[in-house]
Amino acid sequence: MVFAFISVAALAIGLIYMTLRSSTTTHTAIVDVIGAIDGRTVEVVLNKRKERVVLAGIGFPPGDARSETECADVVQDVVAGRRLYMEVFKEVSGCRYVTLSSSNGDCLNVMMLEKGLGRYESTGVGFIGKLVEAESRAQAAGLGVWDKNRALFRHLANEAADSTADDAVFGRS
Numbered sequence: 001m002v003f004a005f006i007s008v009a010a011l012a013i014g015l016i017y018m019t020l021r022s023s024t025t026t027h028t029a030i031v032d033v034i035g036a037i038d039g040r041t042v043e044v045v046l047n048k049r050k051e052r053v054v055l056a057g058i059g060f061p062p063g064d065a066r067s068e069t070e071c072a073d074v075v076q077d078v079v080a081g082r083r084l085y086m087e088v089f090k091e092v093s094g095c096r097y098v099t100l101s102s103s104n105g106d107c108l109n110v111m112m113l114e115k116g117l118g119r120y121e122s123t124g125v126g127f128i129g130k131l132v133e134a135e136s137r138a139q140a141a142g143l144g145v146w147d148k149n150r151a152l153f154r155h156l157a158n159e160a161a162d163s164t165a166d167d168a169v170f171g172r173s
Contacts, residue, residue: 031086033100036075039068039118042100044086055109056089056097057131059121061145070144071117079108089128099128110134116144 031044040058044051060067079100090097100108110130112118116138120131139146 028085028087030083031100032083033075033079033081035080036072039071039075042075042079046086051096053086053088053096053098055112056099057109057120057122057128058112058118060118061150064145064150066150067118067145071112074112074115074117075108078111084108114138114143116141116146119145 029046031046034043034045034050037043037052039060040055041052042055044053058071060071082102084100084102087099087101088096089099099110107130111134113120113131113134114137120135122128138144142148144150
């Protein structure tokens, strides 16, 4: 009886391990990029099939539609019609979160964040160090969405003003 319980527990642990491992293991494929669907969704050809993939780690500030348009333009201008390496970080409900890189290692996702075209968003992909570093460089240089005149800062200023107003209402200082 104890042996049967141990066997079932070991089998369950093995199945859980294999499931988790398969969902977080990255793999790379060569794709032909068709073009941008929006600022972070790209249509590619993989194994002779068209697929839509999401650029991992790319997000946009609330209220800054310009960022999404600029990212879509970059995809169209820089990578549409090219053959690239696609690394899949995560697949959730058929949605693939990917990075796209050239043969010399230049990564589209990193380039977009370095130029301040978007901001790092970990939803769905977790922490990707290169992307966070790229965003930090753009932020330090005040590029793109990190320009003090862009919507990101207006949004953050509004949040700070709301917080200050809440503090005054509730007697906090």
